[in-house]
Amino acid sequence: MNRASRDGRRAVLDSVRAALAGGERTSAESIPREYRRQRPVESPAELFRERVADYRAEVRAADSAGAPEAVLRALEHAAAGRVVLPEGLPATWAEPLAERYETFDDRPPLPTATLEGVDAVVTTCTVAIASTGTIVLDHGPGQGRRALTLLPDTHVCLVPASRIVDDVPAALAALDPGRPMTFVSGPSATSDIELERVEGVHGPRDLHVVVVDDA
Amino acid sequence: MSGVDLGMPSFPDAARQAVRDAQLRHNLGNATNTIRNKRAAVVGELDDWEQLRASGAAIKAHTLSNLDSYLEQFESAVTAAGGTVHWARDAAEANRIVTELVRETGETEAVKVKSMATQEIGLNEALASAGISAWETDLAELIVQLDEDRPSHILVPAIHRNRSEIREIFRREMAGSGTPAPADLTDDPVQLAEAARHHLRDKFLRARVAISGANFAVAETGGLVVVESEGNGRMCLTMPEHLISVVGIEKVVPSWRDLEVFLQLLPRSSTGERMNPYTSVLSGVTAGDGPSDFHVVLLDNGRSEALADEIGSQALRCIRCSACLNVCPVYERTGGHAYGSVYPGPIGAVLTPQLYGVESEDTASLPYASTLCGACYDVCPVAIEIPELLVHLRNRTVRERKGWFDRLTRTAMRAMGWVFGDSGRLARAQRVASLGGRLFGRRGIGRLPWPLSRWTDARDAPTPPAESFRQWWERTRTNDEDGR
Numbered sequence: 001m002n003r004a005s006r007d008g009r010r011a012v013l014d015s016v017r018a019a020l021a022g023g024e025r026t027s028a029e030s031i032p033r034e035y036r037r038q039r040p041v042e043s044p045a046e047l048f049r050e051r052v053a054d055y056r057a058e059v060r061a062a063d064s065a066g067a068p069e070a071v072l073r074a075l076e077h078a079a080a081g082r083v084v085l086p087e088g089l090p091a092t093w094a095e096p097l098a099e100r101y102e103t104f105d106d107r108p109p110l111p112t113a114t115l116e117g118v119d120a121v122v123t124t125c126t127v128a129i130a131s132t133g134t135i136v137l138d139h140g141p142g143q144g145r146r147a148l149t150l151l152p153d154t155h156v157c158l159v160p161a162s163r164i165v166d167d168v169p170a171a172l173a174a175l176d177p178g179r180p181m182t183f184v185s186g187p188s189a190t191s192d193i194e195l196e197r198v199e200g201v202h203g204p205r206d207l208h209v210v211v212v213d214d215a
Numbered sequence: 216m217s218g219v220d221l222g223m224p225s226f227p228d229a230a231r232q233a234v235r236d237a238q239l240r241h242n243l244g245n246a247t248n249t250i251r252n253k254r255a256a257v258v259g260e261l262d263d264w265e266q267l268r269a270s271g272a273a274i275k276a277h278t279l280s281n282l283d284s285y286l287e288q289f290e291s292a293v294t295a296a297g298g299t300v301h302w303a304r305d306a307a308e309a310n311r312i313v314t315e316l317v318r319e320t321g322e323t324e325a326v327k328v329k330s331m332a333t334q335e336i337g338l339n340e341a342l343a344s345a346g347i348s349a350w351e352t353d354l355a356e357l358i359v360q361l362d363e364d365r366p367s368h369i370l371v372p373a374i375h376r377n378r379s380e381i382r383e384i385f386r387r388e389m390a391g392s393g394t395p396a397p398a399d400l401t402d403d404p405v406q407l408a409e410a411a412r413h414h415l416r417d418k419f420l421r422a423r424v425a426i427s428g429a430n431f432a433v434a435e436t437g438g439l440v441v442v443e444s445e446g447n448g449r450m451c452l453t454m455p456e457h458l459i460s461v462v463g464i465e466k467v468v469p470s471w472r473d474l475e476v477f478l479q480l481l482p483r484s485s486t487g488e489r490m491n492p493y494t495s496v497l498s499g500v501t502a503g504d505g506p507s508d509f510h511v512v513l514l515d516n517g518r519s520e521a522l523a524d525e526i527g528s529q530a531l532r533c534i535r536c537s538a539c540l541n542v543c544p545v546y547e548r549t550g551g552h553a554y555g556s557v558y559p560g561p562i563g564a565v566l567t568p569q570l571y572g573v574e575s576e577d578t579a580s581l582p583y584a585s586t587l588c589g590a591c592y593d594v595c596p597v598a599i600e601i602p603e604l605l606v607h608l609r610n611r612t613v614r615e616r617k618g619w620f621d622r623l624t625r626t627a628m629r630a631m632g633w634v635f636g637d638s639g640r641l642a643r644a645q646r647v648a649s650l651g652g653r654l655f656g657r658r659g660i661g662r663l664p665w666p667l668s669r670w671t672d673a674r675d676a677p678t679p680p681a682e683s684f685r686q687w688w689e690r691t692r693t694n695d696e697d698g699r
């Protein structure tokens with residue numbers, strides 16, 4: 001740390017301490033937490049499907065055997081031709097795709113220019129939130145680095161029903177805070193022009209969600 | 216004091232212009248009304264909203280009361296995760312640090328995520344004078360930047376523009392800073408968004424430096440949280456090699472778990488959605504994914520001074536959801552520009568004078584830009600008592616700017632000025648206002664006491680009823696009882 005930034009650090013902290021001097025410092029234990037940490041619902045998968053559809057995502061439900069077919073139908077719907085597959089996507093999902101589409105593996109990492117020319121990406125997720133219709137990627141196996149779900153126009157996400165939790169608190173508890181994360185609720189959208197909602201400003205235009213009954 | 220020249224007209228002058236602008240009033244009325252209704256619907260879905268709100272307020276208050284130690288904890292966590300923390304006392308220092316960091320990369324351009332902190336310090340202008348182009352990438356911010364305009368709302372900064380104006384701006388200005396707008400561009404929002412996508416995609420993929428703010432900074436993990444809709448935030452946080460985040464020191468929350476409260480409060484209060492399209496969390500650097508070089512600039516710029524004010528420090532809890540703007544009757548009529556600050560609306564009226572001081576008339580007049588109706592407090596997800604703060608700051612203005620206030624009280628309506636300035640009680644204010652209406656006996660009040668007069672000069676303040684609701688209630692109920 002150079003001299004100037006050391007000075008800045010001391011000055012800001014001194015000034016904060018001076019402001020707090022004599023005031024009461026509360027303890028974290030005194031924070032009331034009477035809100036619901038759980039929001040039990042009969043079928044989280046059903047609520048999730050409903051809520052994610054509210055964001056104009058395309059939703060499909062499938063059992064394990066039918067999941068590859070559902071992904072194919074999602075890609076057809078999006079008229080995708082070139083598909084990138086993240087490292088660690090289960091072979092049962094990846095292989096049927098490779099037969100029908102021009103697929104790209106991200107190992108070694110694809111150059112940005114190649115990724116730009118890809119139409120779709122197929123991933124799974126770490127956890128999904130029923131009450132808000134959100135999928136969360138921590139970019140681990142089967143989810144790819146962040147750019148993979150950002151540059152292609154279509155994102156197909158396989159959501160195992162067992163990973164759907166009722167609400168935000170349960171989702172955060174299931175995540176590793178040290179990892180990079182992306183919470184996704186529908187396709188990218190803007191309402192900046194006269195409040196009219198338009199999908200696909202900078203991120204994916206289409207979000208397809210396949211809820212896989214893996215019980 | 217920040218030393219930044221706001222360079223904007225004071226509230227009363229700007230408000231006078233704004234209320235004459237029919238387009239602005241129409242757009243604003245629509246926007247605030249729509250967002251208000253959406254918000255009410257999704258808030259209504261949660262039967263524990265008040266408990267979430269109480270918790271959100273308490274977490275923020277607790278953090279502020281231990282801010283020094285949480286800042287230090289945040290710094291260590293970021294450092295451990297491979298990032299570097301810098302501390303900036305004021306705007307000039309923050310701008311210097313960011314400029315240096317960009318220079319070290321050898322680059323002369325950077326992409327930017329919408330950030331109020333960087334607007335507050337005038338970062339774009341500072342970078343420009345150092346020969347660095349900073350491109351705004353949020354669609355609304357892009358519109359504002361291309362037209363060399365100013366944002367007018369926290370959430371929808373270009374709400375004062377309509378689609379045909381936006382088309383003109385794109386056609387006229389895009390070519391000057393990159394990919395031009397297509398020649399056959401219409402004013403269809405889908406096409407306009409598409410033009411912005413093309414214009415910016417090129418910048419995202421080319422830029423090696425990104426500048427962002429953050430909605431939350433988690434002390435425990437060193438994580439920064441960026442909440443957005445368009446994906447431009449994700450682009451900036453993911454594609455360039457160098458990331459510089461300018462974060463106000465009040466953005467710290469203690470633990471990862473605290474986000475379970477704020478990720479419920481913020482989207483519902485802000486855009487009226489159960490969740491916003493994208494939220495990114497990043498802690499330091501991750502090999503093979505995202506930036507390899509990460510800097511956080513912790514910004515004071517008047518915040519520690521505001522912290523010293525027992526009542527005023529509440530404003531530092533603000534999570535910039537903009538719900539208070541959307542319910543404020545004054546904001547709805549004047550728009551954000553009138554506040555002459557990057558923080559408009561009720562929160563701007565209490566935050567700006569604290570960050571910038573009340574030495575200038577620009578900031579000193581802000582606490583008067585309110586009817587003290589209390590709607591802002593009702594919607595605030597962290598329960599900031601904005602009306603109480605307004606009154607508190609009015610008193611401070613009177614104390615610190617004695618000469619200024621003496622001039623103001625020379626007006627004939629001095630008595631009313633004191634009531635508006637000091638009482639903070641709507642009932643009392645209403646009673647006095649109705650007296651004013653009767654005194655002048657016209658369609659409108661015409662003139663409220665200075666400095667409110669400078670606001671009412673520009674509008675027909677409806678004559679308050681000859682009696683307030685409360686007076687009417689008391690009278691009719693009494694009559695009723697008499698009649699029995």
Ligand code: SF4
Nearest residue numbers: 533534536537539595
């Ligand atoms: S003061 Fe409250 S309502 Fe207004 S922007 Fe801040 S958090 Fe939102």
